[in-house]
Amino acid sequence: MAGQAREYVLTLDCAEGPGIVYAVSGFLAERGCDIVDIKQFGDRRGGHFFMRVHFEAPASAHGAAGADADADDDGDRLRAEFAPVAERFGMEWKLRPEGERTRVLLMVSKFGHCLNDLLFRARVGELPIEIVGVVSNHEDHRGLVEWHGIPYHHIPVTKETKPEAEAKLLALVDAYAVELVVLARYMQVLSDQLATKMAGRVINIHHSFLPSFKGAKPYHQAWERGVKTVGATAHYVNAELDEGPIIAQQVIDVDHTHAPEDLVAVGRDAECKALSNAVRWHCEGRVILSGSRTVVLR
Incomplete structure (x- = not known):
């Protein structure tokens, strides 16, 4: 039985410039993720860009018995795969499961x-x-x-x-x-x-x-x-x-x-x-x- 989709929140900030939203949304789309909510702000005075993306990601196809471990694996995989995108734009960023206390x-x-x-x-x-x-x-x-x-x-x-x-x-x-x-x-x-x-x-x-x-x-x-x-x-x-x-x-x-x-x-x-x-x-x-x-x- 395939695992259920899981939700995450990605928060980032970096120097303002073209292509940031495209890179983030493209990264998520390529992995079959669905954006639930997105907020962004480009500070023209300070030349800085801020973004928060709440998205749903398809889970790995594992049984329910390994649900918690699989969730950790999925999050780690997304972090590892997003790291090159973040590095390209010099982002400070964090990705956490949505609703994590x-x-x-x-x-x-x-x-x-x-x-x-x-x-x-x-x-x-x-x-x-x-x-x-x-x-x-x-x-x-x-x-x-x-x-x-x-x-x-x-x-x-x-x-x-x-x-x-x-x-x-x-x-x-x-x-x-x-x-x-x-x-x-x-x-x-x-x-x-x-x-x-x-x-x-x-x-x-x-x-x-x-x-x-x-x-x-x-x-x-x-x-x-x-x-x-x-x-x-x-x-x-x-x-x-x-x-x-x-x-x-x-x-x-x-x-x-x-x-x-x-x-x-x-x-x-x-x-x-x-x-x-x-x-x-x-x-x-x-x-x-x-x-x-x-x-x-x-």
Whole structure:
């Protein structure tokens, strides 16, 4: 009995030039692949090209007993055969099975709304992620996390113990084979060394609409300015505080009747939505880093 067709996502970027779409689509057509969805962007200002292709590939004719192994073989074969195309155009690229769940480590402090939202979305299958563990500098959310059957790691952090705490974090990243770390209102600043080591693999939610109102108590800063919207920004972490490439933003209308505490309450919804969008787009291969910016192909 022949194996079932399998779906993959190819993400790539390279210098802009003629023939890229033709080369990619021709490669897929020659192998009997069917394109399900394709998004592309040619950055004329920067001279760069970005593409995401979701396609269905015919599986090798094997029995069902070897389905998982055959899927790996098919993916490896496609990668090997696409490598010369990528080399010809100088592409940075990645090919992964569509729907493959990304191994995610969550980090949280005392505010649990983003944590709870991600736990729920992962549990009901709304996000293509496997939450392999939760790290916190407090014990507040142990019960919630363990109810979901997920390991909870309490790693206290002080100025003196920060290097030791980050070493423990990196040990967990290795032990769990973590692909993405999500700071779900983790109220500690990562060191420059850690941010650099994990570049492109750490997403943070900032409870404000960056680049405005950075740092502590952004909603109080916003209230002082009489804002008419509050927002939240999900971004990759880099060595500069709240300066990493932005992935997703969310805004909610407010008015002069909202006190600072009201803005904080309203902002929670924006934070949850912006962070879940960023995690989803990253794990679906829709986000490509481009210097200090991102291209989100959706």
